[in-house]
Amino acid sequence: MAVGDVSMPHMHVVKGVKIGSTEAHVRYPNRRDLVIFQFAENTKVAGVFTQNAFCAAPVQVSKAHLLETDPRYLVINTGNANAGTGALGLKNAQQTCQALADIAGVTATQILPFSTGVIGEQLPMPRILAGLEPAISDLSEAHWDAAAKGIMTTDTTPKGASEQFELDGVIYTMTGISKGAGMIRPNMATMLSFVATDAPIAKNLVQKLLKTSVDQSFNRITIDGDTSTNDSCIFAATGQAGGVEISSEQDARYSTVLEVLSRIMKRLAQLIVRDGEGATKFITVTVEGGQNTEECCEVAYSIAHSPLVKTAIFASDPNWGRILCAIGYAKIQNLDVEKVQVWLDEVQICKDGGAAADYTEEAGAQVMQQTEMTIRVNLGRGDAKDTVYTCDLSYDYVKINADYRS
Structure with a gap:
């Protein structure tokens, strides 16, 4: 049982983000365990990842793809971490990206894969691949709640945060989800977090905003002192709500975005601690x-x-x-x-x-x-x-x- 208020807020729609999920039967029966995010074209995406030397295959692939292009899709499975799986695990992560790219009509490097669950077991690839089309067919702007549930492992509750804010007369949204309950310590942990806004932000600032906010949120939590192989945190700015792009830290709007993102990240991080495995306090x-x-x-x-x-x-x-x-x-x-x-x-x-x-x-x-x-x-x-x-x-x-x- 989680500690304190862990209720899901109203999850505001982020323009330019659609989410779908399905029951791929990766490990758990009768629950959604494969989630896909679709980002509008020209979305700026940043990520921070685990510092564990045995970082999982999807972490390796996501880091490489982020260096090459602006991602259009995220694909997340729960129940299997695809970590400690060697060359075959890496091939399976890459195959998942290519299969989704073929369905979506993008390049494989525009896909970022994420996995969470048991370490040392190979992905059940036939189930993963079979689940891609159903998840794509489920894409909707309103599926944040379903995604929060779909990425859970030992979590007892879904975790979400959402705010709307105004910049120069334009209303923007920032919404995010996270998962994690054990194998948690600073420098990221067995946690996944995905946060998006429809505000227009330059790519270099998206990464800076993410790093700054993570340092005071996900890098300030610990449950058991174990740094995971799979932890990843993604921040995406679609720019789909309009307005002039924020291209400098000296822009007065930058500090407002940072304040909102910091609150979102801190809430998501604290929800992980409140749902720590067996936590009562x-x-x-x-x-x-x-x-x-x-x-x-x-x-x-x-x-x-x-x-x-x-x-x-x-x-x-x-x-x-x-x-x-x-x-x-x-x-x-x-x-x-x-x-x-x-x-x-x-x-x-x-x-x-x-x-x-x-x-x-x-x-x-x-x-x-x-x-x-x-x-x-x-x-x-x-x-x-x-x-x-x-x-x-x-x-x-x-x-x-x-x-x-x-």
């Missing part, structure tokens, strides 16, 4: 007083990755020594522990490196019992600040991953 870890954002993130991730911290939170046990331990083994040079302060929400548990004089176990336990909480740390060595988002570690996380291939 949503945790914000904020570290301030650092010399730079890098060391703030180092401490925040150290806390957020700690199985001992995460299991204590699951048990509502205010065992705050585990938090201090995680701060201490973060790779911070010359950390003066006597300047460290720690809070659970507004309850100070550590003052000047030791127990706060007015701290009580009861106050700490009360915060720990909440489904949402903030761990705030001040390192007392600078003005930098950063935040990551995580969840607790429950019995169900073990069960879900133990039974994943069953």
Whole structure:
């Protein structure tokens, strides 16, 4: 069961984007598991991908195709990651692109493939190929909700975000979906996200907007510390709502687009954490007083990755020594522990490196019992600040991953 508000909003139509899906029976019975996005001509597309050395075949193909042309189609399957599949896996990803290109009347390099699911198994190609035409036949501007469901694996809920905004009197839309629940950590994770707007944006700015927003969203979440082989995030700008193209960061409209995209990306990223495998609590870890954002993130991730911290939170046990331990083994040079302060929400548990004089176990336990909480740390060595988002570690996380291939 996901934590907090994970409801799907009204998913506004993005002009120039159509989506279709079908039941290809890749792995799951009686559910849509093959999704196709169609972009209008001249859509500008950008992507960021996993940093795992064993990156999946579709990641390799998508990165190569993005360098060659402006994509017109995305094809996504769930249930099988097509990762760790060698030369045959690469051939299968390329064959999928060519088959869709033949149906759609475009070149294979104008197709970006994506896969998510079990690693180390070959794609069931007859099912994938047979599903392409039904998915194409299902194309509609209104199928964002179906797509959000169609890309799920161990997710318990579909994930979406959508906003409309105005630039110089023109109303634009930005809508996106994501999936992910496990094998999640910074530098992207077992997550897929697809966001599109109908605003006119120059190609180089589309990539810059994506990178900037991802750094403060998908690169600020962690569930289990495992960086996946398949994570991908795509941002597309169709330009189909009209208006003058945004071609410079100095354009006043650029900052508005970045604000909207950042909100969309942060919402999609936080939905992944809220739906973390077996999660019962949503945790914000904020570290301030650092010399730079890098060391703030180092401490925040150290806390957020700690199985001992995460299991204590699951048990509502205010065992705050585990938090201090995680701060201490973060790779911070010359950390003066006597300047460290720690809070659970507004309850100070550590003052000047030791127990706060007015701290009580009861106050700490009360915060720990909440489904949402903030761990705030001040390192007392600078003005930098950063935040990551995580969840607790429950019995169900073990069960879900133990039974994943069953």
